[in-house]
Amino acid sequence: MDLQGRTIVITGAARGLGAAMARRLARHRPVLALVDIAAEQLTDTAAACREPGASVHCYGANVAKEADVCALFDAIVRDTGGVDALINNAGITRDALLLKFQDGKLAGKMSIEQWQAVIDVNLTGVFLCGREAAQRMVEGGRKGCLINISSISRAGNMGQTNYSAAKAGVAAMAVTWAKELARYGIRAAAIAPGFINTEMVAAMKPEAREKLIAGVPLKRMGEPDEIAHTVEFILQNDYVSGRVFEIDGALRL
Numbered sequence: 001m002d003l004q005g006r007t008i009v010i011t012g013a014a015r016g017l018g019a020a021m022a023r024r025l026a027r028h029r030p031v032l033a034l035v036d037i038a039a040e041q042l043t044d045t046a047a048a049c050r051e052p053g054a055s056v057h058c059y060g061a062n063v064a065k066e067a068d069v070c071a072l073f074d075a076i077v078r079d080t081g082g083v084d085a086l087i088n089n090a091g092i093t094r095d096a097l098l099l100k101f102q103d104g105k106l107a108g109k110m111s112i113e114q115w116q117a118v119i120d121v122n123l124t125g126v127f128l129c130g131r132e133a134a135q136r137m138v139e140g141g142r143k144g145c146l147i148n149i150s151s152i153s154r155a156g157n158m159g160q161t162n163y164s165a166a167k168a169g170v171a172a173m174a175v176t177w178a179k180e181l182a183r184y185g186i187r188a189a190a191i192a193p194g195f196i197n198t199e200m201v202a203a204m205k206p207e208a209r210e211k212l213i214a215g216v217p218l219k220r221m222g223e224p225d226e227i228a229h230t231v232e233f234i235l236q237n238d239y240v241s242g243r244v245f246e247i248d249g250a251l252r253l
Contacts, residue, residue: 001145001193001235003028007080008235010034010072010089011063011129011133014041014197019048019233020224021087022240026054035059035090046232055080056217063090073132082140085235086133088126088148088170093200094118094231095159115162120167127173130188134181148174149227149242150192152252167192171244178242187241189234194248196223218249 008025012018013034022032026049034042034049039060046056057079061072076083094114100107130146137144153160154167174190181188195201195212201221204212213221230247234240246252 001084001143001236003030003232003235005031005121006084007031007033007076007082008085008087009076009083009129009133010087010147011125012036013045015045016200017193017196017224017227018087018089019045021089021228022049024225024228024232026050026056029053029055031055031057031080033057033080035061035063035072037062043188049147050239055159062098063129064082064120066128069125069128069132073129073136077136077140082142083136083142083144084142085145086129086147087130087231088146089124090129091149091166092162093163094116095163097159098161110161117164118162122163123169126170130173130177134177134184136187136188138181138184144187146174146177146181146186148188148190148230150190152192152194152246152248153252154192155252156172159229174244175242182241187234187238189242190244191230191234192244192246192248193222193227194246194251195221196227197223216249216251220249222247222249 008030010018010022013022014036022045032054039058042058046058049056061068094117095111096114099109148170150171151167153164155165156170170191176189177188
């Protein structure tokens with residue numbers, strides 16, 4: 001896919017991986033539809049993307065709400081003429097152990113609220129955005145690409161029953177979509193990042209960060225732009241579809 005002039009939707013684009021993806025793709029001068037829970041949070045990302053010549057539109061939407069997502073993609077098509085690619089990046093964490101016992105007594109457990117919040121955004125939100133983006137691609141006769149941001153936690157991670165379940169789900173959805181949508185010329189793939197140097201990781205205690213880094217064979221965290229580079233590769237290589245790319249410094253061997 002030649003990215004110049006193509007409409008690329010990025011959810012969760014205000015910061016972290018989403019912002020890094022937007023900045024890298026902006027070099028190709030696409031039409032970027034940046035999405036976050038509130039449009040005003042996208043100001044900095046939008047400004048950075050306009051500098052190299054990208055056309056930028058900002059939208060506020062709750063990806064967990066079907067009405068919001070349908071209205072979002074209607075607005076994107078109205079404003080830009082269609083959809084060529086979607087990067088399903090929006091996500092949250094609500095970590096907790098499934099059960100926590102102290103001295104033989106239950107001291108805590110993952111609440112249904114913690115479970116549902118993550119499933120709603122990280123799984124249902126990806127489903128809704130993927131469905132609506134694909135519909136607009138087919139209706140517009142545009143051969144596009146869907147990319148879901150998974151995580152190496154999809155294999156299971158302590159304290160993340162909700163997050164691991166959702167990230168396994170979005171990886172499986174990408175493979176399913178690749179098979180279902182190929183007939184329309186639509187590709188789908190997923191990226192499963194390892195420990196990446198985002199704002200959330202930067203806020204961790206130094207000793208916790210060092211412990212994480214020690215477990216990575218490359219002995220460093222990944223940078224957001226390295227995940228963005230993978231997005232760029234998937235979009236540009238028209239024979240890539242149905243695969244999950246683990247970008248983790250060999251952490252998951």
